[in-house]
Amino acid sequence: MSQTFAAQGLNAYAGDAHAVQDVSVSFAAGQLSAVIGPNGAGKSTLLRAMLGLTPPHSGAVELLGQPLAAWTRTERARQLAYLAQTEALPLDAQVRDIVALGRGAGEWKWGLFPVRPWSEEDEAAVLDAMTRTDTLAFAERRISELSGGEAQRAALARALAARPHFLILDEPTNHLDLAYALDVMRYLRAEVDRGVGVIAVLHDLNLAARADHLVLLHGGRVLAAGTPAQVLTPQNLQAAYGVRVEVVQAGERLVIVPVE
Numbered sequence: 001m002s003q004t005f006a007a008q009g010l011n012a013y014a015g016d017a018h019a020v021q022d023v024s025v026s027f028a029a030g031q032l033s034a035v036i037g038p039n040g041a042g043k044s045t046l047l048r049a050m051l052g053l054t055p056p057h058s059g060a061v062e063l064l065g066q067p068l069a070a071w072t073r074t075e076r077a078r079q080l081a082y083l084a085q086t087e088a089l090p091l092d093a094q095v096r097d098i099v100a101l102g103r104g105a106g107e108w109k110w111g112l113f114p115v116r117p118w119s120e121e122d123e124a125a126v127l128d129a130m131t132r133t134d135t136l137a138f139a140e141r142r143i144s145e146l147s148g149g150e151a152q153r154a155a156l157a158r159a160l161a162a163r164p165h166f167l168i169l170d171e172p173t174n175h176l177d178l179a180y181a182l183d184v185m186r187y188l189r190a191e192v193d194r195g196v197g198v199i200a201v202l203h204d205l206n207l208a209a210r211a212d213h214l215v216l217l218h219g220g221r222v223l224a225a226g227t228p229a230q231v232l233t234p235q236n237l238q239a240a241y242g243v244r245v246e247v248v249q250a251g252e253r254l255v256i257v258p259v260e
């Protein structure tokens, strides 16, 4: 079975904009993939189209070698966890309950029917997700009582609690200071080490340089895909962002420095 989440010849619209144009990408389990590209390049629309949240206009999406449409909604939700760009968490909810939402259980609290009864496995998954995101210490606090960075971690814990095969995150380090951003990258790497396929939209190219696999979008198309060394070249970045950069090797990692 192919351990990938992949798209072939994908076209998708955002409103009336043809935001994703003939995109073919493949994201592997056990890899940290970053989707990069300038504002408006189509990054969010690509992820949403692959998740079926914005129905694609044409093309194919396959999850673990099966067409996405062949998966039931419940199975799909178990395999794919999504953390949107702007997660509107209920401000008066406790962190623990937010994380529990990731299990598809406990939803009665929000006026919905529970999908299934709460189990010991649910309890363990919630505890585990909070441990791995360092949110256990404020499990009983309300979202309104957290800093932006702490709330972001709670949202990440909710996604991890689902124990998905693929974790898809739209700008998970947005608005985070350097230390918090590096923490999030560390949490994501730990998921990858457990075999999860992590796919993150990242704006900070120096964080993206920590990924295993990069997809650079420009104008709705793939401008380059491959390892950081293959994608993060001055030529590619000039073509995508219109900015001259130097790419410097710093230890094992590449560092991108704008030179204008």
Ligand SMILES: Nc1ncnc2c1ncn2[C@@H]1O[C@H](COP(=O)(O)OP(=O)(O)OP(=O)(O)O)[C@@H](O)[C@H]1O
Residues within 6 Å of the ligand: 014, 015, 016, 017, 019, 037, 038, 039, 040, 041, 042, 043, 044, 045, 046
């Ligand atoms: N609801 C909409 N109606 C019309 N055009 C839209 C809509 N949403 C997005 N677009 C356009 O689609 C294109 C792709 O948007 P998308 O949000 O996918 O880009 P992005 O790469 O994620 O951008 P950013 O980095 O700014 O979040 C942009 O040109 C955007 O203006």
